[in-house]
Amino acid sequence: MCGIVGLYLKNDKYESKLGELFEPMLIAMTDRGPDSAGFAIYGDDVAEDWVKLTLRHPSDAFNWATFTDQLATALGCEADWMQNANVAVLKVKASESTVRDWIASNAEDVLVLSAGQSIEILKEVGLPENIASKFNLSGMKGSHIIGHTRMATESAVTMEGSHPFSTGSDLCLVHNGSLSNHNRLRDKLKREGITFETENDSEVAAGYLTWRLNNGDTLQGALENALKDLDGFFTFTIGTKDGFAVMRDPIACKPAVLAETEDYVAMASEYQALASLPGIENAKVWEPEPATFYIWERK
């Protein structure tokens, strides 16, 4: 069991309250996943020639100022940072690969949780309410957000094994279910050059999507291929730069509920996670069909 929640705003009415609306949604799914929790929030975009990364260091006392200074000096570019607990959001006027290479060679304790123009991924072991409070979720602003509460089955309860998983620039995945062919698929993807941090099955799904997207698939194409190549149970929610997508496996035994009003589209494993949203009483509420791709994106 696990819980998934997502909230995508169709206009700017609730942008300043995104975190405040989302926090009770995440906490409502504690029964489905008390082991770890995380979320990917989109907003505060950087310019085209900049990249934004969420970085994590095991210690709260890590000196991000020095780290950023060293990186900016070495790469000869502008850089800015903001600390949130043991995570920092780093903005650099350079390419993603340049920054990743520098971090890999110069700061091996620093883990890249996400990269892109808009995305920030924050996740940790513990109860959803503790993670929400640690990162001050309720004060966050943005255009859309997806989250996950984990009840671990296929791998250990660790920060690395918690969701969302980054699947490429501004893309991430949360998963409810379990995959049965993840070991063989992981080996295949490793040969294709995809790297993995854990033994987690959902990370394989994320790696699979990264691989398909690197090979030129559209998001929809990658998900259609996933239906053929992934064996097991899943409801996926995928965060994109401009919105989110939802897909369930053909058997559809993992739950999902969608709700739409003129202001937002919300997704959750169970309706009770949507019950606190404004105007939910009059929202269109329905369950996504099996093996069907749904996407909402701001144009």
Place this chain on the structure above:
Amino acid sequence: MKKIDLANSSIRELNQALHAQQASLTEKEWSVANPKGEHNIAVGLDADLHVDIHGHAGYFCAGMNKTASVTVHGNAGQGLAENMMSGVVRVKGDASQAAGATAQGGLLVIEGNAGARCGISMKGVDIVVKGSVGHMSCFMGQSGSLVVCGDAGEALGDSLYEVHIYVKGEVKSLGADCIQKEMRPEHLEELSGLLAKAGVDEDPAAFKRYGSARQLYTFKVDNASAY
């Protein structure tokens, strides 16, 4: 009428109060506000009660219902009226998967659509769905009737025993051993009765009947020698 607001009362308190009516019936009419998708609302009732739930219910709503009449003015989550024994459960909106699972009697009316596995392993309940049902509905259905005014998803009636299935719309595919059957006068009469009981205005003649071809292992008398 007794009013319970789930914003101030727990599910445990609500269900305990409803169960207390079994010993001595003092309050027949109940109204429940703010269900907010909570699970196990009005489960295990065993008295002549009328319960109205105003909003969306979570999983297993009205499970194991006996005698009582429960109406959800909204949608219901998984396992609605599972293992119902008697009485009436009605949902004004949609029901999620496994509605009426293993239910042994009574009437389940879903005014919207039902998800996958509606009536899975049903054992005597009558289910009337005004909308459509999802895949694997009526899987291993043993007895009772399933009426679908809309369409049915893949593998309808797979490994069916004796449930009578009536569908007005399209059937995406039939499951193993489920076949279309002739609609004889006694079936039109049965269907008319079910539609009337459910308060659904449809022409019985517009429906097709489906049932078991009785060709699977269980139905072969030669296999009885195994015991």
